Amino acid sequence: MTLHVEPPHAAGAFADARQARRAIRSGDWRGHTSGLAPAHVQGNLMILPQALASDFQRFCQLNPKPCPVLGVSEPGVRTLPALGEDLDLATDVPGYRIYENGEMVSEVGDLTKVWQDDLVTFVLGCSFSFEDALIEAGIPLRHVAQGRNVAMYRTSIPTQPAGPFHGPLVVSMRPMKAADAIKAVQVTARMPAVHGAPIHLGDPSLIGIRDIGKPDFGDAVAIEPDEIPVFWACGVTPQSVAMAARLPLCITHAPGFMLITDLLNRDVPYR
Amino acid sequence: MTLHVEPPHAAGAFADARQARRAIRSGDWRGHTSGLAPAHVQGNLMILPQALASDFQRFCQLNPKPCPVLGVSEPGVRTLPALGEDLDLATDVPGYRIYENGEMVSEVGDLTKVWQDDLVTFVLGCSFSFEDALIEAGIPLRHVAQGRNVAMYRTSIPTQPAGPFHGPLVVSMRPMKAADAIKAVQVTARMPAVHGAPIHLGDPSLIGIRDIGKPDFGDAVAIEPDEIPVFWACGVTPQSVAMAARLPLCITHAPGFMLITDLLNRDVPYR
Structure with missing residues (x-):
């Protein structure tokens, strides 16, 4: 696909x-x-x-x-x-x-x-839009710095179905230090028009991601020992759902x- | 002490x-x-x-x-x-x-x-004040439910000294699911008059806490496998600093x- x-x-x-x-x-x-x-x-x-x-x-x-x-x-x-x-x-x-x-x-x-x-x-x-706001807030984004696609994953979280549209939530992941993750929640919570606050942070297995090193879409990005992965709902979700339908x-x-x-x-x- | x-x-x-x-x-x-x-x-x-x-x-x-x-x-x-x-x-x-x-x-x-x-x-x-706001927001607080003191820890984060007042930041810790932690950041960020947003979440060792099961003050509280510890700056800090002075x-x-x-x-x- x-x-x-x-x-x-x-x-x-x-x-x-x-x-x-x-x-x-x-x-x-x-x-x-x-x-x-x-x-x-x-x-x-x-x-x-x-x-x-x-x-x-x-x-x-x-x-x-x-x-x-x-x-x-x-x-x-x-x-x-x-x-x-x-x-x-x-x-x-x-x-x-x-x-x-x-x-x-x-x-x-x-x-x-x-x-x-x-x-x-x-x-x-x-x-x-929210990546610009994060960078503006002084939060480094590794995939941007490395000129890569953001890493995206299918999760075990179902979307709410409507008619033929149904399927799992796709998320994007950005690794960051905990203090930056706390700041990123505050920055993106104010932007519901562009995905809003993260939906998860920390242990990827809790949302059904088996191997964080192998994204379903986009490019893998390193997570340093003093960083946690932060997950946002991703605009690939509706495309994935529409294709599955x-x-x-x-x-x-x-x-x-x-x-x-x-x-x-x-x-x-x-x- | x-x-x-x-x-x-x-x-x-x-x-x-x-x-x-x-x-x-x-x-x-x-x-x-x-x-x-x-x-x-x-x-x-x-x-x-x-x-x-x-x-x-x-x-x-x-x-x-x-x-x-x-x-x-x-x-x-x-x-x-x-x-x-x-x-x-x-x-x-x-x-x-x-x-x-x-x-x-x-x-x-x-x-x-x-x-x-x-x-x-x-x-x-x-x-x-912020605990009431968290409970109001539907976030369970284990130490409240169990009728215990919140767990508090000395960290490796120094405070900014002034005159005789100096020493490490003391934090309180509340374990919660990641989605609740994201919500808790949003709730408490709006309350700078009562400690504000968390200062850390996830790996305790990154802020100098060696054993999360052994708080320096208050009572230990269990952290379930699907939870992360969330750390707030604590009002015990000024007392600790004043005594050390x-x-x-x-x-x-x-x-x-x-x-x-x-x-x-x-x-x-x-x-």
């Missing part, structure tokens, strides 16, 4: 979200979005036929930590003004993945040719090719 | 702080104060000659987590209206301990006969015989 994981942060290129979206829309920017317009919130994308949308919306409401909804489009509508005045959901992400019956059938840079009048787009908060159609962003919104990271605690 | 530790919570007896103080003042109540006037903030007491007060005040400012100052009296003055309109610092605590050169010389129920015109009283926040004179409350203030626990997050 291929999953949409977030790549490491890249150097910033655009100061402004609209400018970044325009470069992506025109095809001038074809890379991943990590570090682009760094002050702005980036979102995970889940595009579904309307027939599945209400179940997915309910799934998100039941599982707000892995699925913090930043915005939902009207059926068939490609704009989402609340997240960006000029935003076009079919063109403003540099890479989309199209799934049929749980299998990826194509990866495209533009959805205009495959757009359907019944498609509903969900934009979900992602950990880029073998939906007739589902479109997501490609790994690390996120939607750049007009929202500011600094406003996330107040959403 | 005898230290002033807090005993387990007792059943409530007075709804009102003033009523409780009056019963203590008249000698009608001679027991410990845990659970008395349960909505009200109780404080640790440190009474020092004026010559030492400015160093101690500085020590508290340098070490706000173990020494959160709720109020300071004027020299020689027995009232502290900010903490209780009718409050008498020399009579309203059911037990005081008098130390000379670091040794306890007497335990009395009233300070009127030994009061001096140069005495300055510090009232410091105590963990009763072998001050010519220093008066504290007796263990668990606290000052009941008019402040409400529910207002603590907003101080």
Whole structure:
């Protein structure tokens, strides 16, 4: 199973979200979005036929930590003004993945040719925003420093099911010193729109992770003797759940090719 | 070395702080104060000659987590209206301990006969307030359930010294499940006036605790396999530091015989 994981942060290129979206829309920017317009919130994308949308919306409401909804489009509508005045959901992400019956059938840079009048787009908060807040708070993040993907794991914690959507919670893990973990709880608790406070810390086996050295997605990262692993609900959860549900159609962003919104990271605690 | 530790919570007896103080003042109540006037903030007491007060005040400012100052009296003055309109610092605590050169010389129920015109009283926040908030938040506290003292440990973390006041941080430890520890960080971070967020969690050896089963003060408590120890800065720190400084004179409350203030626990997050 291929999953949409977030790549490491890249150097910033655009100061402004609209400018970044325009470069992506025109095809001038074809890379991943990590570090682009760094002050702005980036979102995970889940595009579904309307027939599945209400179940997915309910799934998100039941599982707000892995699925913090930043915005939902009207059926068939490609704009989402609340997240960006000029935003076009079919063109403003540099890479989309199209799934049929749980299998990826194509990866495209533009959805205009495959757009359907019944498609509903969900934009979900992602950990880029809270990672910036952690770094800002003076907490070192090893995977960022090493230019790697964050380590992600399937857990034994079930999500609350809704319609066809069900399956285990996926978490991301960041190792840190205990004092930083305590600080990180305080920083991220204020950001429920981007996964919020951790869901676990310490012994990985208590949440069903057998080998912390072997993440299910992303890259392994060392845990030093004076560090503990800290686990956050991860935006890969809804993708994993949607694929397991073998939906007739589902479109997501490609790994690390996120939607750049007009929202500011600094406003996330107040959403 | 005898230290002033807090005993387990007792059943409530007075709804009102003033009523409780009056019963203590008249000698009608001679027991410990845990659970008395349960909505009200109780404080640790440190009474020092004026010559030492400015160093101690500085020590508290340098070490706000173990020494959160709720109020300071004027020299020689027995009232502290900010903490209780009718409050008498020399009579309203059911037990005081008098130390000379670091040794306890007497335990009395009233300070009127030994009061001096140069005495300055510090009232410091105590963990009763945050324990109530934790229980209110649905986090079980084993030492409370078992009717024991909280377990306390000297650490390898030095306090910031001021004048004669110096020595290691003393912490209290409460074992809990990781999800509750994450919640407890959020609850107590909002209460800096009563020790605030934990200072450590997980491996005790990282803060110099050799045997978690052998607390330096209070009672040992079991840590279950699915729990981690969570450590808070403890109000025993200033007492321990004051005794180690072998001050010519220093008066504290007796263990668990606290000052009941008019402040409400529910207002603590907003101080």
